[in-house]
Amino acid sequence: MTGMDGLALATRGLRKSYGSQVALAGLDLSVPKGTVYGFLGPNGAGKTTTMRLLTGLIHPDSGSIELLGRPFGRRDRHRLFGVGALIESPAFYPFLSGRQNLRELAATGAPTAPGRIEELLDLTGLRDRAGDKVSTYSLGMKQRLGIAAALLSDPALLLLDEPANGLDPAGMVAMRETLRHLAANGKTVFVSSHLLGEMQQMADIVGIIAAGRLVREGPIQQLLNSEGTVRVRVAPDEVARATATLRTLGGQEGVMSTVAEPDWISVRVTSDRVGEVNRTLAEAGIWATGLESGNDLEMLFLGLTGGEPVQGGEGTFFGMAGAGPGRGPAGTGSGA
Amino acid sequence: MRLFLSGLRKLVRRQATWVTFGLLAGLLVLIVVAVGATANRPGASSAERAATLSLVTFPGAYDVILSFILGLGGLFAVIYGAAVAGSEWTFGTLKNAVARGESRSRYTLLSFASIAVVIAVGLVAAFAIGLVAALVGATLAGVSTSGLTDAATLSRLPQQFARGWLAIIEEGALGFAIATLARSQLAGIGAGIGLYFGETFAGIFLPDIVKYLPFNVATASVATGTATGGGFGGGARIASVDANTAIVLVGLWLIGALVVAALFTERAEISG
Numbered sequence A: 001m002t003g004m005d006g007l008a009l010a011t012r013g014l015r016k017s018y019g020s021q022v023a024l025a026g027l028d029l030s031v032p033k034g035t036v037y038g039f040l041g042p043n044g045a046g047k048t049t050t051m052r053l054l055t056g057l058i059h060p061d062s063g064s065i066e067l068l069g070r071p072f073g074r075r076d077r078h079r080l081f082g083v084g085a086l087i088e089s090p091a092f093y094p095f096l097s098g099r100q101n102l103r104e105l106a107a108t109g110a111p112t113a114p115g116r117i118e119e120l121l122d123l124t125g126l127r128d129r130a131g132d133k134v135s136t137y138s139l140g141m142k143q144r145l146g147i148a149a150a151l152l153s154d155p156a157l158l159l160l161d162e163p164a165n166g167l168d169p170a171g172m173v174a175m176r177e178t179l180r181h182l183a184a185n186g187k188t189v190f191v192s193s194h195l196l197g198e199m200q201q202m203a204d205i206v207g208i209i210a211a212g213r214l215v216r217e218g219p220i221q222q223l224l225n226s227e228g229t230v231r232v233r234v235a236p237d238e239v240a241r242a243t244a245t246l247r248t249l250g251g252q253e254g255v256m257s258t259v260a261e262p263d264w265i266s267v268r269v270t271s272d273r274v275g276e277v278n279r280t281l282a283e284a285g286i287w288a289t290g291l292e293s294g295n296d297l298e299m300l301f302l303g304l305t306g307g308e309p310v311q312g313g314e315g316t317f318f319g320m321a322g323a324g325p326g327r328g329p330a331g332t333g334s335g336a
Numbered sequence B: 001m002r003l004f005l006s007g008l009r010k011l012v013r014r015q016a017t018w019v020t021f022g023l024l025a026g027l028l029v030l031i032v033v034a035v036g037a038t039a040n041r042p043g044a045s046s047a048e049r050a051a052t053l054s055l056v057t058f059p060g061a062y063d064v065i066l067s068f069i070l071g072l073g074g075l076f077a078v079i080y081g082a083a084v085a086g087s088e089w090t091f092g093t094l095k096n097a098v099a100r101g102e103s104r105s106r107y108t109l110l111s112f113a114s115i116a117v118v119i120a121v122g123l124v125a126a127f128a129i130g131l132v133a134a135l136v137g138a139t140l141a142g143v144s145t146s147g148l149t150d151a152a153t154l155s156r157l158p159q160q161f162a163r164g165w166l167a168i169i170e171e172g173a174l175g176f177a178i179a180t181l182a183r184s185q186l187a188g189i190g191a192g193i194g195l196y197f198g199e200t201f202a203g204i205f206l207p208d209i210v211k212y213l214p215f216n217v218a219t220a221s222v223a224t225g226t227a228t229g230g231g232f233g234g235g236a237r238i239a240s241v242d243a244n245t246a247i248v249l250v251g252l253w254l255i256g257a258l259v260v261a262a263l264f265t266e267r268a269e270i271s272g
């Protein structure tokens, strides 16, 4: 692999099937050092599979992985000494306390600094309950302990699979601050999520995965700018004419309305062109009754992962990418 | 070393460890004390009484205690080994260790090593408790305990213990390997128990093959000639190999089971 300087994590052509079920169909990720990288994708897109591959729990059918600047293959388990991970739901011995679980975990893999466990119990707000058995923990407490476990050996690269699962708002804020803090100190955080708003506040870079392939990757601001959407509301009897008019701006595919909100029209143009959209309508004698620039991650996400029924018909978000019959490995979001 | 010690700490805090030990020691105490208390009940024939009293009369009582522990201990070891190995998959804690860069086979083998140590301690402790119980039983029955210090019996004990321990950990290793293959605690325990009794049952039809199988060689390896040799839980006595051949076979089964467990763990896709 070349051109990968400055990357904490890179994959090239990563493929993985479980039996006949294709989970990853050639994944290329580039995660720069010192960033928070948001790994987004609908259910079944392959996020957890990617995490498992990155931690050697499973092995790729083909393709390569680089961790912390060096190749990671079957014989390179020591590379994981620099990696901390929380994959799917956190796993613990229910008959041990939170503190004891961290202690026994510290007996595996990379050495752990003395005092580190207490530090992490403080950081994750578990100190008061650290002596209780994990079997008595709530969902969010287990999740916090899972995050503590991932941070145990002060890893240079942190892999978190939906860490916000079950966290309360205070826990989310604390986690966001922790991850930002880590990145500010040169660590790299690779975090998967469904919570787009959370990512928008936290991530420097996002990669969007659908049906086992990366459909977009880049600095979050840049993506939002390039993938912005302007939404206008017009009188119901003018929707058809407005749609036709706006296609001069957004193109045939880029203008649509949904059944749920038939009088709102989405135009796929960057948000700084909101005035232009308004003027185009006005020149056609149509007055917008509502106007908003919707360049949020959600629109981008739904567009790229086939969440919008109009966009190429690759299934819907709620139908789960990859779940329907006849979806081949090449089935990706149409926005790519 | 830190991994091995961690394995020991985990076992000590595990309920299964104490339940298994409590069951073994409890049954032993119950039987031996009951024997002592009821031996002199009126109406028993002298032959009956002699047979009963021999259970609490030293030095013979040593062999009784030992064969009880080793007989029932074999079944318990299968279950215990399966419970510990299976829980790593069921809890998902193996995943944690692997994701931290721990060697899969090292983790597996050291986990078993700590089981072997706990079993050794458990055997000695159960034996000591059984000894006290037998003394109580003898006192209740009014039997002399002068045979307690029988030199010939005492000198045999260490070797019997060593053989017994090896046999028990072999049976534990079998449960351990089965649960690893099953990737599940419950399935492992179920399959382990099934195999244990299945082997005994198969011995009725195929004695010449079954006598080489793991549970039979374990039983045969601790047979001392004078002792009843695993009469508890062993079921029908079938043809068995001699004790010295048996101990070699026990070693082979033990190594085989551990190799299977380690190799399987090494190659497994951990995607649960």
Ligand SMILES: Nc1ncnc2c1ncn2[C@@H]1O[C@H](COP(=O)(O)OP(=O)(O)OP(=O)(O)O)[C@@H](O)[C@H]1O
Binding pocket: A018, A021, A022, A023, A041, A042, A043, A044, A045, A046, A047, A048, A049, A050, A322, B271, B272
């Ligand atoms: N152990 C497994 N056996 C068989 N198929 C699996 C297994 N794990 C995942 N898959 C399949 O692989 C695909 C990707 O699953 P994966 O768990 O990686 O998705 P995900 O992006 O993490 O989804 P979610 O957001 O729901 O967690 C899915 O089609 C899933 O059904």
Ligand SMILES: [Mg+2]
Binding pocket: A047, A048, A049, A088, A161
């Ligand atoms: Mg997942």
